[in-house]
Amino acid sequence: MPETAIEVRNITKKFGVHTEHEVTALDDVSISIKDNEFFTLLGPSGCGKTTLLRLIAGFEYSTRGQILLYGENLIGLPPQKRPINTVFQHYALFPHMTVAENVAFPMKMLGKDDGETKKAVNEKLELVKMQDFANRKPGQLSGGQQQRIALARALAPHPKVLLLDEPLSALDLKLRQEMRTELKNLQRETGITFIFVTHDQVEALTMSDRIAVMSVGKIQQRGCPTEIYEKPNNRFVADFIGETNLLEATVSKVEGNDIFCKLSDNIILKGEGETGKNVGDPVTLAVRPEKIALSPISEQTEGSFTGKINNSIYLGTDTTYIISVNGKSELASVEQNSAVGKVRFKIGDEVCINVADNAIRILED
Amino acid sequence: MEPAKREATKRWLGISPAVLVIFIFMVIPICIMAVYAFLEANPYGGVRPHFTLDAFIQFFFEYDFDDNLVFNSAYLNIYWRSFVLAFFTTVLCLLIGFPTAYYIAMQPTNKKNMLIFLVTIPFWTNLLIRTFSWILILRDYGVINNILLGMGVIDKPLTLLYTNGAVLIGLVYTYIPFIVLPIYATVEKLDLRLLEAAHDLYANRRQLMSKIILPLTAPGIIAGGILVFIPSLGAFIAPNLLGGGKKLMIGSLIQLQFASSRNWPFGSAAALFLMAAVLIAMMIYLLGPARKTDLGENAG
């Protein structure tokens, strides 16, 4: 079992204590991040991601709780004494130093000799493919190039943990996609534990080994990308990650882990998830649009139900259909346009709706 | 007209007011001064239109009893003492002004504006009066001596007034706002996130100061240094009042030539020497550190 790199234990952080503007930025947050893991903190703006990173880096002190680095308590250690480096969202490159001097900075501060410093600088610049820019000033670089330098600089002293606060958010879409792969590769090559902060779910799903989804200062769910996407625990996670259909239903039968829910007039769906529900309880169901398949009304199969196409949105590779069921609940279904033998539906068509097995999640309230 | 030419004409028209002001208030006076330096003095003030090098000769030589020209270092000594005093004034102003400006810039906005306002308050009162009040503080039975006597630290008054130290205090007092303001302006623009980044990258407080804060605020420090050094070199109020007028500084020397001595050519020559000295000092100040640490490039 891999060692725990960072352990966040019951951290609470309040700003403006004893003033009228008291804000609880983090509320009893616990996370353990494994050695050599690409861990992502995902959540909407203002949920406390940056605050958590700043606590780990040492820029803020917690109101309650502890942070351990490989079992050692970090409390009271200033940032310069923590073997943890940060890649800032705004890069924070020193404008009066060249690229090479920027990357050499942490090595010099640690008192490394010139040979070692030079070696680290060359190595890290090569790693981010910026060797040719060593003598430029940060002001003469594009945003993406500055980002790479910030990365090289933070990696140069080979920290135990690297913190990245939305490092890709200032880049254009194309560059962002390239950098996702590069960052992931970089993490594998260096073997350094990465804690990555983002509010972009695609970024989180594509890069991470594990994700913690946050909302208003609390961890909503932790897990690997597939778990987070396929098995959301609650409404917030289901809604925040990807597209999802949320349906209100009542429990009609409970059989072990399978819970049968009545959507409306005789439409019974089998779901899994939050147990401890009894017959008659109201529940919220979540179904991903791509788990809903449509077929012509003539091909009705067992377990399917019918609906009417209200709208169809063409998206190139896919088409999204909005379907009304019994004239009230609205469902979205995504169908791939390239799939063989697919019938295209028109607005107003009656269709037969099939929900894939195990695709329905019953959410916590 | 071709468009490029028209552009050039427009640009010239645009800067012409500035050029005019510089010409009227700087170039013409300097020319007059340069011309006067080569003319004969009129004992009743002004000059007689005869070319002579008397003023320059007087600067370096004097006539002994036998009417021979011998080297005289009196005026050079005045220049030297002025330089030393101006240098220490600048250093002290920097040592006091930088932490002050830094502290002010790090305060919350309201407090910051309030403190900057306080820094400018001395400008509301005439410099002469403010310098006189230093006499009250420094004289034999003035504020400082009375306090020390009262506390029993000393049993006879210290000679504070009419010393180089008093001149230095007066100069530092006079010029310190001129160094606080430009440094404040650069520290205020300092990106605090860079300081956090430096800490994150293992810089301790001392390294933070020497590697990040000082280089990034260098433009303000240089500007403030110049604003203190040049005027204190030519100052005459503090040297006259607090130095007792016995230990002349350049400013007092020049002022004397135009007032009681009525030797305008010599005053002009002394002023020209001062200008040359300032230019040389500025070149050393600006080119020296700029070449070594590349500050010049970052100043922009």
Ligand SMILES: Nc1ncnc2c1ncn2[C@@H]1O[C@H](COP(=O)(O)OP(=O)(O)OP(=O)(O)O)[C@@H](O)[C@H]1O
């Ligand atoms: N220094 C501070 N003083 C007062 N409140 C603060 C401070 N820093 C953060 N907060 C508050 O704490 C909460 C969390 O802020 P934080 O910066 O951690 O959010 P975030 O998840 O990083 O958001 P974003 O995605 O927009 O960067 C916010 O409500 C914010 O207003």
Ligand SMILES: [Mg+2]
């Ligand atoms: Mg943030």
